[in-house]
Amino acid sequence: MDIVERLVAIANSFLWDYALIIFLCGTGLYLTIRLRFIQVREFIYSIKHAFSSASLKGEAADEHGMSSFQSLVTSIAGQVGTGNLAGTATALVSGGPGAIFWLWISAFFGMATIFSEATLAQKFKRYKDGQIIGGPAYYIKAAYKGTLGKILAALFAIFIILALGIMGNMVQSNSIDAAFANSIPVNKSIIGIITASISGFIFLGGIKRIASITEKVVPIMGILYISGAVIFLIFNITKIPNAFYMIFVSAFNPKAVIGGSLGIGIQQAMRFGVARGLFSNEAGMGSTPHAHAIAKVEHPCQQGAVAMMGVFATFIVITLTSLVILSSGLLQDNVYNLSSPNLISETYKGISLTQEAFKTKFGEAGVLFIAVCLLFFAFSTIIAWYFFGEQNIRYLFGQKIAKVYGVIVVIFIFIGSTLKVDLVWALADCFNGLMVIPNLLGILALSPLISKLTKDYNKFKKKKN
Template sequence: MSFLESLVSVANDYLWNYFLLFLLCGAGIYFTFRLRFVQVRRFGQSCKEVFGKIRFSGKKAGDDGMSSFQSLATAVAAQVGTGNLAGAATAIVMGGPGAIFWMWLSAFFGMATIFAEASLAQAHRTQKDGAVIGGPVYYIKAAFKGRFGRVLAVLFSVFIILALGFMGNMVQANSISSAFATAFGANKLVVGIVIAVLAGFVFIGGIRRIASLTEKIVPFMAVVYILGCAVALAFHAGSIGDAFRQIFVGAFSPTAVLGGACGIGVQKAMRYGVARGLFSNEAGMGSTPHAHALAQVEHPCQQGVVAMMGVFIDTFVVLTLTALVILTSGQYGSRADGIELTQAAFTATFGSFGNSFIAICLLFFAFSTIVGWFFFGQQNIVYLFGKKAVLPYALLVVGFIVLGSLLKLELVWSLADLFNGLMVIPNLLGLLALSGSASRLYRDYARSPLLAKAKKGRQ
């Protein structure tokens, strides 16, 4: 096991400290300029499209797709999960408070990337076995004709199935079991089995049950957690300014915050900020386009505008609140890590209730992510093997959920980082190759009556 950990660690260092650090940020910056700062220019419209169309019981999803809000809810279910609770804590411990700044920066540029992802997924979606289906494999094949495109699409499918369906869901199960063990003394294996059974029930219901669950659970869990964070920050209001100081100063001079012996440099803050930011908001990773491709909209860019709000809510709202609670609680610098540090921060304010609050929130956050990631993996299972392989895939995911609840945190996170990094490469290659197409789609949308109608609706 130690050899595996060392091997994964070396691979992650190479991927995240050098290659992906520049590829992800570079792609985000490129799309920001290519799409003329779409995340700023269309932010108001994004708010209206999302918050004006929240439905707890919309039209039932089916073979013809799902509503725009159901698509976003499914995407956000995957985005807002362990990365916002355990991931934020791990980033702060490993990269210092400055890692949060690099999370923000990567998320800002990532909003342009995810606009391109969602729009292209819409433009290149297709039908298979009578059902609408879409995702990066289809725009990757459109970007690269012939054998190279097919090979790249297959590699992406394999990586996302491993990254999210298996390794990623192990992370979610691991965080839930750890949180319940800390808060209630629960047996990790029992927690893992219960989560696996509940997840299996949702899996067998297909897209209709998945969409129905996410449109109800996502708004509820977000509101509950945001209120809890707001109350915690009210108790430590005097420390909020210093928390922001630690974030901004730590982004460029970690030793000024943590002291000369801290061992954290700017590159380390960037590495963990970008890595945990990707794991949290998934911009550029190629996961959420599977949900956005199924949205029933009149123009591909309509869903691109909606998709941006998923990154904003995930990083600038939920993740930031988690980080501020940790930094203002006085628990940063303790030996706790991962979800235990987040629980310790809330316990410092709410007493023993803090442990329970985070455990319950994490149950909703991580469980919804398990459902979303299963769905993303399923789309690629269908692409590779057809519908006949969905049931074996579901059974394997259920098994990995149980296994993940028992494994140690460091190895699970490292494996998730590795496969997340690998799936980014073919996805971004496809996106960059189709950047001209994304730009043309956006220009067409900007001239269409749909945008004028949206502007009129805001007046």
């Protein structure tokens, strides 16, 4: 196991300390400029169109796809998970408060990236095995003709199957177990069995059951968590300005906030900010386009605009989580003023830090509140990530292997609840990073087409008005 940890650490160091920070942010910046700040220009329309068909009981999904809102909440189910609660805490501990600033930057440029992903997914969707299907594998294959396109598309499909369906869902079940272990005395295996069993039941229901569950769970879980976080911040309102101070100053001068003894530099803040940002909003990763591909819309860019709301939703949850933790005083008390800077890492890991923050105002009820929220967040993510992985199983092997894949995912959901959190997160980071590469290569190659579709979209809106 030690050898595996070292190998994963080396891979993550290369991917996240250098390559992907430049590649992700660079692609997001390029698309932002090329599309003339699409995330700003289309923001209001994105909100209106995303929620105009909002319903807890919408039209049932079928072989022709699902509604635009159902596609959005399915993608948000994948985006708003442990990366927003546990991942934000991990970023704060590992990269300092400045990591949150880079999370925000990642989200802003990520909105242009996810607009492009969703638009391309709509453009290249197709019918296969009697139902609508789509995702990055299809537009990557179209971007690079011949053998190269087939290889890149196949690599992406393999990476996402491993990254989300296997490693990613292990992270989700691991965090569910950790959250409940901190609030109620229960055996890990029991939590793992319950999580895996309910997941398997939903997987068997196919796209219809997945859409039905996510359109109900996602809005409820969002309102629940945001309400709790806002109430907490009202109690701590006098500490919020200092929390923002720590975020902005630490982003560019970590020593001014946390002291030189921690060894947290700007690169480390960026590294954990961008890594956790990707894991939180998934922009550029190539996961959410699978949901947006099957939305029933009139123009590809319509769903591209709607997709930006998914990233914005993660921005809200991340900001609230970071402000709760920073205003709670836990980091100052347990890290910044101690001679042993690693104590926080040994005391609180991932979701436990978020729980301890809520505990400072709500007591044990705060610990249980986060456990319940994380159950909703992580469970909805498990559903969405299974769906994303299944679309690529269909791409590679067809319909027959899909059920076998479902069984494998259920097994790994159970296994994930028993592993140590550091290795699970590290593996997730590694496979997430690998799937980014072919996806962004496909987007960049098709950027002229994205620009052309966006111009056509402007004409389409004028006609509609």
